[in-house]
Each structure stands twice: as structure tokens, then as C-alpha cells.
Amino acid sequence: MKISAQEEYGLRCLVQLALLKEGETLTLTQIAEREGISVANAGKLMWLLSKAGFVKATRGTKGGYCLARPASEIKLSEVIKVLEEKGIENHCENFTGVLDICVHKEDCGIRSVIVGLHEIIRNVLSQITLAELIAPEKMVDQKFHQIQRIHRIF
Amino acid sequence: MKISAQEEYGLRCLVQLALLKEGETLTLTQIAEREGISVANAGKLMWLLSKAGFVKATRGTKGGYCLARPASEIKLSEVIKVLEEKGIENHCENFTGVLDICVHKEDCGIRSVIVGLHEIIRNVLSQITLAELIAPEKMVDQKFHQIQRIHRIF
DNA sequence: TCAAATCATTACTTTTATGTCAAGATTTGA
DNA sequence: TCAAATCTTGACATAAAAGTAATGATTTGA
Numbered sequence: 175m176k177i178s179a180q181e182e183y184g185l186r187c188l189v190q191l192a193l194l195k196e197g198e199t200l201t202l203t204q205i206a207e208r209e210g211i212s213v214a215n216a217g218k219l220m221w222l223l224s225k226a227g228f229v230k231a232t233r234g235t236k237g238g239y240c241l242a243r244p245a246s247e248i249k250l251s252e253v254i255k256v257l258e259e260k261g262i263e264n265h266c267e268n269f270t271g272v273l274d275i276c277v278h279k280e281d282c283g284i285r286s287v288i289v290g291l292h293e294i295i296r297n298v299l300s301q302i303t304l305a306e307l308i309a310p311e312k313m314v315d316q317k318f319h320q321i322q323r324i325h326r327i328f
Numbered sequence: 329m330k331i332s333a334q335e336e337y338g339l340r341c342l343v344q345l346a347l348l349k350e351g352e353t354l355t356l357t358q359i360a361e362r363e364g365i366s367v368a369n370a371g372k373l374m375w376l377l378s379k380a381g382f383v384k385a386t387r388g389t390k391g392g393y394c395l396a397r398p399a400s401e402i403k404l405s406e407v408i409k410v411l412e413e414k415g416i417e418n419h420c421e422n423f424t425g426v427l428d429i430c431v432h433k434e435d436c437g438i439r440s441v442i443v444g445l446h447e448i449i450r451n452v453l454s455q456i457t458l459a460e461l462i463a464p465e466k467m468v469d470q471k472f473h474q475i476q477r478i479h480r481i482f
Numbered sequence: 483t484c485a486a487a488t489c490a491t492t493a494c495t496t497t498t499a500t501g502t503c504a505a506g507a508t509t510t511g512a
Numbered sequence: 513t514c515a516a517a518t519c520t521t522g523a524c525a526t527a528a529a530a531g532t533a534a535t536g537a538t539t540t541g542a
Binding site for chain 1: 329332336339343362364366408412414423424425426427430432435436437438439442446448453456461463464467468472476
């Protein structure tokens with residue numbers, strides 16, 4: 175169970191844009207620099223995020239990227255959904271082994287657990303916005319544990 | 329955020345063994361057949377699970393695999409820990425881009441969220457045993473939602 | 483108008499994860 | 513003892529993910 179490179183770096187690029195003041199933009203080169211990734215890679219990620227409507231791109235001199243809507247209105251769950259390649263919807267299609275169809279199609283305890291876990295993850299991520307993510311780590315941690323406390327997970 | 333093939337299939341092989349009666353065993357061929365994966369792949373997975381002490385293997389005619397301890401004493405969290413290649417411990421080492429060290433080493437909201445999510449996942453999985461996983465999906469689902477209800481996640 | 487700066491798009495390369503193969507070791511039973 | 517059945521192990525091949533490169537399109541401003 176882990177986060178993919180695309181999810182991690184994509185999210186981080188968005189964080190950079192969230193840090194900007196109203197009206198400012200960042201070029202691919204600047205984003206790449208600030209995140210320690212290649213310009214080509216940043217380009218691909220921003221293209222995805224642009225297609226998905228999270229960022230607005232303007233070309234030409236003075237061009238660059240900025241968020242398409244306020245950071246406080248972008249939930250992490252939405253971002254992750256776009257950056258992951260295959261959603262949980264197709265859990266059963268993903269693990270069919272050498273067959274065309276998963277042998278557990280009928281009744282599957284694992285599916286319940288995996289699908290349930292994804293529900294929890296989605297739920298938690300839907301309670302955190304980009305805006306909250308750019309606060310100092312201490313604050314994010316606090317917010318996270320507040321979510322956990324409210325829901326009595328621990 | 330997704331489960332890897334190794335985690336999925338490894339878990340499923342264990343489930344097959346959990347379904348056995350006391351004293352019964354399954355050969356690699358049988359496991360492969362029942363899970364719809366190749367014998368070679370089953371061999372690799374069982375090797376991992378054997379090294380980790382979840383299953384007991386006996387060689388030779390009449391040989392095969394069985395659980396090394398009762399299914400009710402094997403938590404999913406332990407199994408996943410063994411089957412995933414990199415734990416969450418090294419989140420920061422995993423995403424350093426083109427640099428040697430992640431640019432967010434100092435203070436990182438994303439890290440908080442990802443590490444927190446992994447805590448939740450581990451916690452939930454530690455409350456489910458192999459024995460519970462082999463019940464009809466309906467029951468597993470119930471158990472899962474019971475965990476959610478107890479902890480007021482939703 | 484044209485060159486420079488920038489994003490857009492697709493194809494390609496590299497790396498990593500997954501899956502396979504083959505040779506070896508152990509056990510059983512004839 | 514020996515052949516058959518089985519697991520063990522490490523090397524290898526394949527597929528998927530990640531990352532790069534190259535070419536094209538748009539905008540700005542001299």
C-alpha cells in the first residue's frame with residue numbers, strides 16, 4: 175500500500191502553486207527547481223493537472239502556471255484521484271493472475287478489506303485541502319490528528 | 329495509493345492455506361491453480377511467506393505448505409508489512425527527485441499526511457486476522473464496518 | 483513581423499516491479 | 513538405493529511505471 179511517484183510529485187507541484195500570492199505564476203523551470211525534479215517531469219505533471227482543471231496555464235513570455243481555484247477549495251482526495259492511474263473501482267480487474275477474470279469474482283473477503291481501506295483513505299483526504307497542507311508540518315500534523323481524534327480512530 | 333501485486337497475491341495464497349483443515353497441506357501447483365496464478369509465481373510468493381514465518385513448508389512427495397500458526401493469530405498488518413517492498417519509514421528517501429535529498433526534508437505537510445494515512449491503514453489491518461478474512465464477503469464487510477463504527481470513522 | 487519564452491503533446495528511454503526459468507536440495511516410497 | 517514429487521534459490525525476461533526528449537503551438541514584446 176503506497177503512494178506513487180506521480181501522486182507525490184504532482185501534489186508537491188500543486189503545493190508550490192498554493193504558496194503563491196494572488197496574481198503570481200510559476201514557470202515549469204521554477205516549479206522543477208523548487209521541487210528538485212526535472213523540467214520535463216514537471217511538464218508532464220502540470221499537463222495532467224492542467225487537463226484535470228486544477229491549474230491554469232498561460233503560454234508565451236510572462237506565461238506560467240497558477241491554481242485554477244482557491245487552494246482552500248481543492249481537496250487532496252480530488253487531486254489523488256486524478257494522479258493515480260487506476261482507481262479502486264477496478265480492483266478485481268487488476269489482479270486476475272494468468273486468467274481473464276479473478277478467481278474470486280464471486281465472493282472475496284480481500285476485496286471488502288481493500289475497498290474499505292480505500293474508502294477510509296478517500297474520506298480522510300477529502301477532509302484536507304491544499305491550503306491546509308501548506309501550513310508548517312506541525313500544524314498539518316495537528317489537523318491530521320484532529321481528524322483522527324474526531325473519528326476516534328485511535 | 330494502491331496495493332501491489334505482491335501484497336494482493338501473497339495475501340490470497342495465505343487465504344487458501346487458511347481454508348485448509350488441520351493437518352492438510354497444499355502444493356505449489358494446487359495453490360497456483362486455486363489462485364489463477366503461475367506455479368513459478370506462487371513459488372516465489374510462498375518463499376517470501378515461508379522466510380517470514382507465516383507458512384511451514386515440507387519438501388518431497390507428500391510435501392506442501394500449511395500455515396505456521398493459527399489463522400486467527402495472523403494479522404493482516406503483519407502480512408502486508410512483509411509483502412510490501414518498502415515500508416513507510418523511508419517516505420522521504422523515496423521521493424528525492426533528481427537530488428540526493430528531498431527538498432522538503434525540513435518541514436513537509438505532505439509527509440504528515442502520508443505517514444498519518446499509513447498509521448491508519450496499519451491500525452485497521454491490525455484489527456483483522458486471516459481467519460476473519462475467509463468468512464463470506466458479507467461477513468468481512470460487516471466486520472470492517474464494525475471497525476469503522478467503533479472508531480466512528482464515518 | 484519575428485524571435486524569445488513559454489506551455490502542449492507524443493514518442494521514446496530508463497528504471498523498477500513483476501513474473502518466469504532452470505538447476506539444486508530434500509523427502510518419500512517402491 | 514533410486515526415481516518421483518516437492519520445495520529453494522538465484523538469475524533472467526517481461527511488463528509497467530517513471531522519466532526524458534523532441535517537435536509543435538501560443539503569446540509577448542521589440
